[in-house]
Amino acid sequence: MVNAFEIQGGKPLKGEITPQGAxxxxxxxxxxxxxxxxxxxxxxxxxxxxxxxxxxxxxxxxxxxxxxxxxxxxxxxxxxxxxxxxxxxxxxxxxxxxxxxxxxxxxxxxxxxxxxxxxxxxxxxxxxxxxxxxxxxxxxxxxxxxxxxxxxxxxxxxxxxxxxxxxxxxxxxxxxxxxxxxxxxxxxxxxxxxxxxxxxxxxxxxxxxxxxxxxxxxxxxxxxxxxxxxxxxxxMLPDMIEIGSFIGLAAMTGSEITIKNVHYNELGMIPDVFRRLGIKLELRGDDIYIPAQDHYEIETFIDGSIMTIADAPWPGFTPDLLSIVLVVAIQAKGSVLIHQKMFESRLFFVDKLLDMGAQIILCDPHRATVIGLDKQVQLRGISMTSPDIRAGVSLLIAALSAQGKSTIYNIEQIERGYQHIDKRLLALGADIKRI
Structure with missing residues (x-):
């Protein structure tokens, strides 16, 4: 039996979502x-x-x-x-x-x-x-x-x-x-x-x-x-990788989303990294509110050079969110270098993003440069397979923002890390179904 998600993308989402336990x-x-x-x-x-x-x-x-x-x-x-x-x-x-x-x-x-x-x-x-x-x-x-x-x-x-x-x-x-x-x-x-x-x-x-x-x-x-x-x-704490994934999802799909009970003090630099991509988010109590945004612009370094986002051991930025950051940067204004130091094959899913119309240069197994489309061009839906948990959710976010139908196979990989993800996205207004 083939398990897959079929997604009709390009719709803004709206509502509240609660992250699962970590x-x-x-x-x-x-x-x-x-x-x-x-x-x-x-x-x-x-x-x-x-x-x-x-x-x-x-x-x-x-x-x-x-x-x-x-x-x-x-x-x-x-x-x-x-x-x-x-x-x-x-x-x-x-x-x-x-x-x-x-x-x-x-x-x-x-x-x-x-x-x-x-x-x-x-x-x-x-x-x-x-x-x-x-x-x-x-x-x-x-x-x-x-x-x-x-x-x-x-x-x-x-x-x-x-x-x-x-x-x-x-x-x-x-x-x-x-x-x-x-x-x-x-x-x-x-x-x-x-x-x-x-x-x-x-x-x-x-x-x-x-x-x-x-x-x-x-x-x-x-x-x-x-x-x-x-x-x-x-x-258990809420899952910080889910929280980061939902911030990316809101930005990429231009959605207004509130992420509930995030234990903000335990998120380290995650909110700041998304702010560097130009994503607006505000803390309301212990919830993160992300307004609907038509544009977000990647900051540069002070001397004007291209921003680099790299993973590092805590309290550095977690490697589990680099694939999410890479996907979110596709629709930003500006460019960013993603440097995945810890694992050598986590960036190989970018070929699917290129098929969808993203502008990414894979420099080597550890680095990719993303040239943002600034939402001038929508990604297009394709059929694809999820190689690992985090890449799977990154592709899911890309599919939700893309025009037309996408099919993601091997969703067992996504479900190893994200509970009832289709039902929770449906509650936000996503057009996703399991086939």
Missing amino acids: KNEALQILSAVLLTEEKITISNIPDIKDVNKLIELLGDMGVIVEKLSEDTYTFEAKEIDQDFFQSDAFKSKGGGLRGSIMIVGPLLARFGKASIPKPGGDKIGRRRLDTHFLGFEKLGAQFNYNPEDGFFNVDASNLQGTYILLDEASVTGTANIVMAAVLAKGITTIYNAACEPYLQQLCKMLNRMGAKISGIGSNLLTIEGVTRLGGTEHR
């Missing part, structure tokens, strides 16, 4: 339930494939999962079935989900051993897992990779706190090592730690469970090991 936070927070046998309640969980798969995987391991409402679950990891980790079921489920790597830290910390199939996920270049494994090894874990069954087996019966300098400020790597270190003996110091709001959320949750983590929000975390953790309640 996907990237969910994968960490859900894995942390394995650190205690006590009950943990988590709310604002997004209803998306990657997250639902992880919840299902937790249930398969023996975690008692109870759904209280649409977005709220309780988890009780009293007894974990250790044999499950050697099973074919774990290999197929764990291998198809990138986030499954996140269960290794908690399992090592609590049970002293773990095994994990080689993870899958997005095709956006080589996402290394070395950071995770090097961190576990520093804490005293021993690894062997079995090429015959494709499993990494880890023995960590005696984790000891230590000084760790991460080779890259990996968010998932930092989270995994923190979860392993909270129950290790002694003090662990992690330097060059990621400091994203999602990671701060995880550390705060662990502290409520009885962990002793200091330096939260900085790139130097100090973790004093404890012997056990207890239950807690946790509510």
